[in-house]
Amino acid sequence: MENKISIEQELREISPLLAQIGSKNVFSVPPVFFDDLSSAIIDKIKTGQEETFYFSRENLYEVPQNYFAALPDLILQKALAGEVVEDEVFEEMEVISPLLNSISKKPVFTVPEGFFEKVTLPETNVKPAGAVVVPFTRKKFFAYAVAAVVTAILAIGLFLITGRDFNNDQNITSSTRAEIEKLSEDEIVTYLKLNSPADDVTLIHYNGKETDIKKAVDAMSDKEIQQYLQEMEDPGEI
């Protein structure tokens, strides 16, 4: 347990000045205050007095006479006259600080008499800017340009869709022709024999010239012609 000496020593170490001042009481107390205190407290307890609130709850603010009686009619009048006031600024300040809301906004500063009548606007050399006119033609040009773009997009799209097919057909035809040209006559005849409805080869159209046939027949020997005739039925006149 600390003793008084150690407490004084501690204070001297922290602040010699305070240690020097001492702990003398400077406040005064009414005479006989302490003599009467206990009986005052006991009397309060006996009379059932509860602890007193330190600050009165009494309203400090005054309200004009008949204020609340007249208030409903006043509000109704304003509402009917379309004067409903929605003062956002007032309501905002009511939340932040009701005290400030109660202070009048009347300006406190004075203005010399006739000040505002004498005020003149300074002259300037700046020409007022002219109104900006947007030409109608410019708008028309943009409309046409947009239409052209849309048309082009549609055309390109169409071309891409249909052009691809046409080219495909072209490609198919040209490649088929090339393949057919590579085939020999024998292969063509064989194909026709297998696929043609007629068995008689003589129905096959020969595009060759008549003189070529005569030369071919003249080139045949008698024996070959005899053999041919034996194999074939009477074909009629050659």
Added chain:
Amino acid sequence: MNVDDKELLHQFKDPVQKEKAFTAIIKKYQERLYWHIRRMVVEHEDANDILQNMFIKVWNSLGNFREDSQLYTWLYRIATNESLTFLEQQKRRSAVSLSDVESNLSNKIKADENFDANKLEWKLQLAMQKLPEKQRVVFNLRYYDEMPYEEMSRILDTSEGALKASYHHAAKKIEDFILNH
């Protein structure tokens, strides 16, 4: 607990002796508690209100006092809480900032009929009003009541180390104020 206090508590619990014991308790502790409160709130009328409220609370709850601490520790705790409650209510009611409350208390000091600005004791009082409330309590208990940190710790429910630091800072602040004013 000292013998006197134990005896007083025992008498208080006896309905026949209750009032007599209570009066004895008031007379034993009234001055110490009064000055403890007065140094916090400055004005006599405020200190009187707080002190009386405090003892009414003691009358209502002394029967349930568990005796796990000294009686005066318990009394000091009630007095401190009542003083802090008063200052808090004063602050709220005035709707002013903390610095305005400090200047309000300083003005009350200056309004005292015996106030003398040249005297160090008065300067000390002015300096004390600049301290935060709880730090002011610590300084009062140590500087004026010479209370050990161990007891102070039970009253304020704060560690001894924190109280030592608080007291140290308070003394330095007061010293600076006195030297510069």
